[in-house]
Amino acid sequence: MKKILFASSETHPLIKTGGLADVAGSLPIALAELGQDIRVIMPNYQGIKNCEPGRYLCTVRVNNSDIHLLETRLPNSEVVVWLVDYPPFFNFPGNPYHDENGKPWPNIGDRFALFCRIVVEVAMNRAYLDWQPDVVHCNDWQTGLVPALLSLEENRPASIFTIHNMAYQGIFPASAYTPLNLPGQLWHQDGLEYHGMLSFIKGGLQFADRITTVSPTYAQEIQTPEFGYGLEGLLAYRHDILSGIINGIDTSIWNPADDVYLNHHYSAENLSGKLQNKLELQEKLGLPINADIPLFGLIGRLVEQKGIDLLLSCLPEMTTLPLQFVLLGSGDKSIELKLEDFARLYPDKIAITIGYNEPLAHQIEAGADIFLMPSRFEPCGLNQMYSQRYGTLPIIRKTGGLADTVVDSLPDSMTNGTASGIVFNDPVPAALLEAIKRSLVLFAHKPTWQKIQLSAMTKDFSWQNSASQYLELYSQI
Template sequence: MKKILFASSETHPLIKTGGLADVAGSLPIALTNLDQDVRVIMPHYQGIKNCEPGRYLCTVRVNNCDVNLLETHLPESDVVVWLVDYPPYFNHPGNPYHDENGIPWPDIGDRFALFCRIVVEVAMNRAYLDWKPDVVHCNDWQTGLVPALLSLEEHRPATVFTIHNMAYQGVFPSNAYTLLNLPGQLWHPDGLEYHGMLSFIKGGLSYSDWITTVSPTYAQEIQTPEFGYGLEGLLAHRQPTLSGIINGIDTKVWNPETDPFIAQTYSGKTLGKKVLNKTALQARLGLPVNADLPLLGLIGRLVDQKGIDLVLSCLKELVNMPLQFALLGSGDNSIQVRLQDFARLYPDKVSVTIGYDENLAHQIEAGSDLFLMPSRFEPCGLNQMYSQRYGTLPVVRKTGGLADTVVDTLPDTIKNGTASGFVFNDAVPGALLETIKRALVVHANPKLWQELQRNAMRKDFSWENSANQYLALYREI
């Protein structure tokens, strides 16, 4: 049994802004189910909900601050969560990174430096908890100082640093180094210094024993200038100790056989019932109810990263084809307005819902025939995995986790039973449009279509699968 300290700036369902929270809320439970001793550590924000209030454990003094440690649990699990309680930093309305008005916290560097210091004290068993981990698993820049600070300790635990999105790095002006009172021996170009500035993420990339990211393809991509954001050289240097492990999905929440949000449950054996979800979705969205028309779904943030601009460029042609399009999402205001214009002009073809609605998200996954995910980059992505589980075939760009989880429909992949969607290479509208047309040709062959749906529904995207890979890694280091 390994003792694992899992450090994260956010954890679902306690507090969530993105995919990191999903991992922090799922992977520790999956590892516990594999008989490991896992503790999650995160800041005690004012906005935390869905857990019993933390009970006081102890007070630890770091950098002239007295910091309390509280203990609670992940809901419906035995996983212990330690909350780092320092009210001057964390007891404010807002989320982990922004205040209520969406303005980044001015003292965000101080906050996460303090958090990292406490993680180190716990990791070195200096926090009166009588528990010392074998592995400290850090996530994203907010925990980047942990491997760096631990590198100065004797008899330290092993460290793993996971990149969920390379675009966020935690870079601060050089004077922050002095203000944060960080050890002088870490301030050099191979350490925390980045072009004369302080980089939190470099602490994780330079000092951790192993680096992982959330898909094998993304692990390759971040070693290139396009995806490395200035750190591709360091990542290429770390290549022997860098690997990708695909995130899992919550197979209880996303399960067409038991999903309470959808009109009709179904399985790979009862695929004929899936169409009832399409007609129910068409009715809900005010689209003409027609079981035979292909329905394309899209759920996501309406930003260029997600390739929404490619979809907009294709819509002019798509509305002249025999199909319907249902979108749920929010983001860039100009994109929202253009999409809403299309929905007004073509009310029998296009439905656009701005915002997020969990109930509708499940109905789109179950009711669509095809799911569009033409991202410019996608470290892991979840919706393409949900879609396959629901027998809704994804149309994706060959990048990051999309490349690792969707197998293009080609003569050889049809033959060997692995085809589960449609993949294109270039982030240009023409490539997306051609791939949608190719998918529609296949959709016109019901026998082949059902074969692809069953291939997709058989795939194992469970957290157990991912947890086993992490466990093998912990044992190796």
């Protein structure tokens, strides 16, 4: 049994802004189910909900301030969560990174530097908890100082640093270094200094014993200038300790056999409920009810990263093809307006819902025949895994976790029963449009389509699969 301290700036369902929270809320539970002694540590934000109030554990003194540690649990589990309680930093409305008006916290560097210091005190068993981890698992730039600070300690636990998205790096002016009271011996080119600035993420990449990211393909991509954001050289230098492990999905929430948001349940053994969900979705969104027309779905942020610009270029021709298209998402206001214009011009072809709606997300995953995910980059991605589980074949661009989780429907893969979607290579509208037309040809041949659906629905995307890979990594160090 390993003792694992899992450090994260956000954890679902306590507080969430993105995929990191999903990992922090699921992976520790899966590791606990594999018999590990795991504790999650995160800041005690004002916005935390869905858990018992934290009970007082102890007080740790850092930078002449008293910091309290509180203890609660992840809902519906035995996993302990330690909350770093320092009201002058964390007791404000808003989310971990922005205030309630969407502006970044001006003291965000101070907040996460303090958080990292407390993680180190707990990791070194200096927090009066009589518990020292074998492994400290850090996530993204907000915890990047932890491996750096641990590197200065004797008899320290091993550290793992997981990159969820290289685009966010926690970079601050050099003038922030001294006020953060960081050790002078870490300020150098092979330390926390990055082109004359302070980089939190570099602390994790430079000093962790192992680096992981959320898919094997993304682990390769971040060693290139296109995806490395200036740190590709360091990542290539440390490639021997860098690996990719695909995130799991919560198979209790995303399961067409008992999804609480569906009126018609179905499974790989009996697909009939899927068609009922499709007809219901068409009616709900005001599209002509037609079992035979292929229904395309897309759920996501309306930003360039997600390839929405490729989709907009394809929409004029898509309106001439025998298909319907439904979208749920929000993001770039100009993209929202263009999509709504298309929906007004083609009300019998296109239904656009701006915003986020959890029940509708499940209903689109279940009711659509084909799911569009033309991302320019995607460290891991979740919707392509949900879609396969729901027998909704994804069209994806070959990048990151999308490339690792979807098998293109080609003669070989269709023969050997591994095909589970449609894949295109280049982030250009013509390639996406060709993939859409290819899916229409496949959809028209029902026996082939159902064979691919069954292959997709029986793939194992559970967290147990991912957790056992992390456990193996912990054992290696």
